[in-house]
Amino acid sequence: MTEKQFTPGAILCPSCKARTFLQDQPWKRVCVSCYLQRNPSKRRTPEPVPVVASACPVPPDMLRRLIQLCHPDRHANSEAATTATRYLLALRKESRA
Numbered sequence: 001m002t003e004k005q006f007t008p009g010a011i012l013c014p015s016c017k018a019r020t021f022l023q024d025q026p027w028k029r030v031c032v033s034c035y036l037q038r039n040p041s042k043r044r045t046p047e048p049v050p051v052v053a054s055a056c057p058v059p060p061d062m063l064r065r066l067i068q069l070c071h072p073d074r075h076a077n078s079e080a081a082t083t084a085t086r087y088l089l090a091l092r093k094e095s096r097a
Helices: 032-038 060-070 079-096
Strands: 009-012 020-023
Touching (some): 060 079
């Protein structure tokens, strides 16, 4: 029996028939939304970031600059940038309270 040759490319999701996705691997059969709907345990949930009260708080202008520098949009949405930005935003919220 001969196997069908895999050709990567954009295809329409056979499950929802609404989204196209890049099938760059033969095991990718449905779009991410349909996959997560079928496998809810695979969905990532953001971990709460603890904010530690500091004896030396960061000045507001420096905090704004740090948030701008480490924002995920500047770092290809990396997990490290997201965690750092989330921490700094919580720190800013706490300092304003």
